[in-house]
Amino acid sequence: MSEHDRDFDVSGVAPAGPVYGTRPEGFRSGFASFVGRPNAGKSTLTNALVGSKIVITSSKPQTTRTVVRGIVHRADGQLILVDTPGLHRPRTLLGERLNDLVTTTWAEVDVVAVCFPANEKVGPGDRFIVNELAKVRRTTKIAIATKTDLATPEQLAEHLVSIAELGRETDTEWAEIVPVSAVSGDQVQLLADLLLALMPEGPPLYPDGDLTDAPEEAIVAEFIREAALEGVRDELPHSIAVLIEEMNPREGRPADKPLLDIHANLYVERDSQKGIIIGHKGSRLRDVGKAARLQIEAFLGTPVYLDLHVKIAKDWQRDPRQLRKLGF
Numbered sequence: 001m002s003e004h005d006r007d008f009d010v011s012g013v014a015p016a017g018p019v020y021g022t023r024p025e026g027f028r029s030g031f032a033s034f035v036g037r038p039n040a041g042k043s044t045l046t047n048a049l050v051g052s053k054i055v056i057t058s059s060k061p062q063t064t065r066t067v068v069r070g071i072v073h074r075a076d077g078q079l080i081l082v083d084t085p086g087l088h089r090p091r092t093l094l095g096e097r098l099n100d101l102v103t104t105t106w107a108e109v110d111v112v113a114v115c116f117p118a119n120e121k122v123g124p125g126d127r128f129i130v131n132e133l134a135k136v137r138r139t140t141k142i143a144i145a146t147k148t149d150l151a152t153p154e155q156l157a158e159h160l161v162s163i164a165e166l167g168r169e170t171d172t173e174w175a176e177i178v179p180v181s182a183v184s185g186d187q188v189q190l191l192a193d194l195l196l197a198l199m200p201e202g203p204p205l206y207p208d209g210d211l212t213d214a215p216e217e218a219i220v221a222e223f224i225r226e227a228a229l230e231g232v233r234d235e236l237p238h239s240i241a242v243l244i245e246e247m248n249p250r251e252g253r254p255a256d257k258p259l260l261d262i263h264a265n266l267y268v269e270r271d272s273q274k275g276i277i278i279g280h281k282g283s284r285l286r287d288v289g290k291a292a293r294l295q296i297e298a299f300l301g302t303p304v305y306l307d308l309h310v311k312i313a314k315d316w317q318r319d320p321r322q323l324r325k326l327g328f
């Protein structure tokens with residue numbers, strides 16, 4: 001995208017409607033998307049740039065499903081980060097939908113940043129992604145060596161060479177290759193500078209102070225999913241989806257003692273999974289509910305009553321109707 005003088009209603013990535021504020025001289029604004037194999041550190045980097053926990057992170061791969069934006073506000077520009085799900089060789093209908101979402105996003109953003117964790121070798125998973133990305137010719141691409149705190153200087157040097165090499169092999173021109181650590185904060189500001197420099201000149205696209213325009217419900221659902229994923233077996237993550245049925249302030253509460261009622265359903269695919277989530281006499285579900293509630297309360301800044309139910313949606317990942325219902 002080269003200019004911002006048009007409507008930004010494309011594929012759910014960009015906001016429609018008004019632009020905010022006037023354009024200071026030299027102000028830049030635009031969209032960047034982090035991609036990379038599962039666990040590459042995309043969500044953590046988004047949070048480090050935005051400076052607040054917006055996108056959930058987890059030590060388990062493939063936890064990111066929803067496109068959630070983080071917004072970096074600076075005096076000289078506004079950077080809107082689009083966090084996409086990882087690209088995978090599709091095995092289910094959900095996989096295909098997610099991949100479509102990913103490639104659509106790539107074509108619409110100003111910059112795609114590929115994350116390569118510095119503590120792991122560049123491998124087939126990375127090659128698959130960069131090859132797919134190479135088909136989107138017009139978008140500017142940068143490479144980020146993530147998690148540099150976990151690599152020795154020698155490893156990092158070798159890693160940067162491999163990234164450059166992969167660029168040549170796939171005919172991808174990296175506009176930048178940047179090493180960062182989201183955990184130590186090393187080079188995070190530099191990355192923000194470089195990303196902003198690649199954005200077109202344009203006015204702010206969001207009101208000052210907004211960190212994300214993802215609907216609150218989507219973020220709340222992600223907090224619940226995050227809590228439910230904690231400590232469960234590896235095959236379970238793909239099988240969990242959360243749908244917020246209702247989110248309303250409790251009526252009749254005094255103004256200084258508000259309470260937000262949230263009714264949510266947690267969907268799994270099989271009876272056995274339901275048992276795992278609920279735990280002995282419901283103990284695990286209670287812990288999940290409490291952990292999620294604390295996160296939600298911190299995020300929304302209000303006391304919450306969370307009513308959480310586990311339901312079975314058989315094979316939801318393969319069923320178009322269920323997928324639609326769950327927002328995919």
Ligand SMILES: Nc1nc2c(ncn2[C@@H]2O[C@H](COP(=O)(O)OP(=O)(O)OP(=O)(O)O)[C@@H](O)[C@H]2O)c(=O)[nH]1
Pocket residue numbers: 036037038039040041042043044045056057058059060061062063064085086146147148149150180181182183184
């Ligand atoms: N030491 C270190 N760990 C990191 C860094 N960035 C991310 N991690 C860890 O790596 C794991 C994966 O990070 P995420 O940010 O969830 O990775 P992701 O690419 O968003 O993962 P998916 O959603 O699965 O695609 C988490 O345990 C993070 O804490 C970093 O800079 N340094």
